[in-house]
Amino acid sequence: MTDTAVHAALAESAATEETTEGTSVPGFTRTAGLEAWNRYAAVNDEFVGIHMDDEAGRAAGYPGAIGMGNLIWGWLHCMLDEWVVGRGRLEHLECRFKAPALKGDEVVCGGVVTARETARDGAVSLTVEVWADRQNGDRLVAGTARLILNA
Numbered sequence: 001m002t003d004t005a006v007h008a009a010l011a012e013s014a015a016t017e018e019t020t021e022g023t024s025v026p027g028f029t030r031t032a033g034l035e036a037w038n039r040y041a042a043v044n045d046e047f048v049g050i051h052m053d054d055e056a057g058r059a060a061g062y063p064g065a066i067g068m069g070n071l072i073w074g075w076l077h078c079m080l081d082e083w084v085v086g087r088g089r090l091e092h093l094e095c096r097f098k099a100p101a102l103k104g105d106e107v108v109c110g111g112v113v114t115a116r117e118t119a120r121d122g123a124v125s126l127t128v129e130v131w132a133d134r135q136n137g138d139r140l141v142a143g144t145a146r147l148i149l150n151a
Contacts, residue, residue, distance in 0.1 A: 014085040015149060019126060025111035028079035032067045032101035040071045067101030072109075072132045072141050079109045080128070080145055088124075088149035095130065095143025106135040111145070124149040 015023075030036060034052070041047045046068060049056030054064035073095055080090050101107050115127035125148055132141040 014087060015083050015126065015147060016087065019113060019116065019124075019149075021113050021116055023113040025079060025083045025113075025128060025130070028075060028082065028109040030075050030107050030109075032105040032107050033103045034065070036071065037065070037067055040068055040074075044070075062100060062102075064103060067105075067107075069097045069100075069141070072097075072101060072107060075107065075109050076111075076130050076132060076141070076143065076145070079111065080130070080147065083111075084147060084149070088147050090145060091125075091148050092146040093130070093143065094145075095141045097141055099134070099138060099140050101132075101134070101140055107140065108133050108135065114144075 015025075037051050041051060048068075050060045050062065050066055051057075051068055052065060057063070057065040073093070076095065077090065077093060080093070084090070109130070109132045111128045111130040113126050114129050117125045117127075119125065125146060128145045128147060130141075130143045130145050131139060133139055
């Protein structure tokens with residue numbers, strides 16, 4: 001799929017003032033591993049052993065190096081930002097980390113609208129249950145977001 005086709009598909013499925021409870025957020029998938037972790041660490045000065053070195057990860061009780069939780073939080077943020085496509089903003093995102101991403105994991109982020117409210121000023125607020133799963137369905141992260149759509 002070309003970038004233009006991807007952007008067109010995202011625009012078609014974007015959150016709008018008519019978005020209702022039960023609406024799914026289009027998925028967002030990234031591969032966990034040293035390439036992604038190194039880029040994240042370089043930007044955030046987060047070169048921590050358990051995120052870069054298999055021996056350090058094993059010493060901490062993991063099968064090897066593990067991904068940064070805040071990177072997955074960032075991927076959830078990107079998923080929601082792509083879905084809103086300039087039609088609103090992310091007001092709040094919170095999540096609970098349940099398991100680490102391991103090298104080679106396909107991290108699949110998703111979400112579903114669980115509540116929709118309209119304020120007196122006409123602004124629409126969406127509450128979205130969000131998650132990030134490993135390719136086999138194991139839940140890595142679960143959380144909640146609140147989006148404010150442009151009136």
